[in-house]
Amino acid sequence: MRKSFYHYLMKYRQPTAKDNITKFANAAYDDHSFPKQSEKYDEISSYLEMNGSYLDSMSIFDQAWDQYSIEEKE
Numbered sequence: 001m002r003k004s005f006y007h008y009l010m011k012y013r014q015p016t017a018k019d020n021i022t023k024f025a026n027a028a029y030d031d032h033s034f035p036k037q038s039e040k041y042d043e044i045s046s047y048l049e050m051n052g053s054y055l056d057s058m059s060i061f062d063q064a065w066d067q068y069s070i071e072e073k074e
Contacts, residue, residue, distance in 0.1 A: 005044055006036040008068045020060045021067075027054035041065060 012025040028034050031054070035047050048061055055061060 002039055002072050004037050004039055005065070005068055006034060006038070008072060009064060012064075020056070021064050024055060024060050024064060 006028060009021075009025045009028055012021045013029055014022050014026070017023040017026055031051070033047075033051065035043055038044050044065075045058070045061065048055060048058065052058075052061070
């Protein structure tokens with residue numbers, strides 16, 4: 001079974017942010033409205049465009065999504 005993007009992203013969560021994906025994971029963890037069950041790019045991307053002020057750039061999400069897509073292939 002494929003993990004949700006949020007579940008995948010949580011493996012990057014660390015007490016001190018070392019890179020942009022770790023910062024993203026830490027911020028998504030603190031975002032109680034993040035679509036935690038979603039596996040859909042469009043749903044998560046739209047959410048982040050409207051509510052992801054913690055992302056410096058959407059390219060960080062795109063990079064994390066690319067890794068998620070590769071590692072979580074069905």
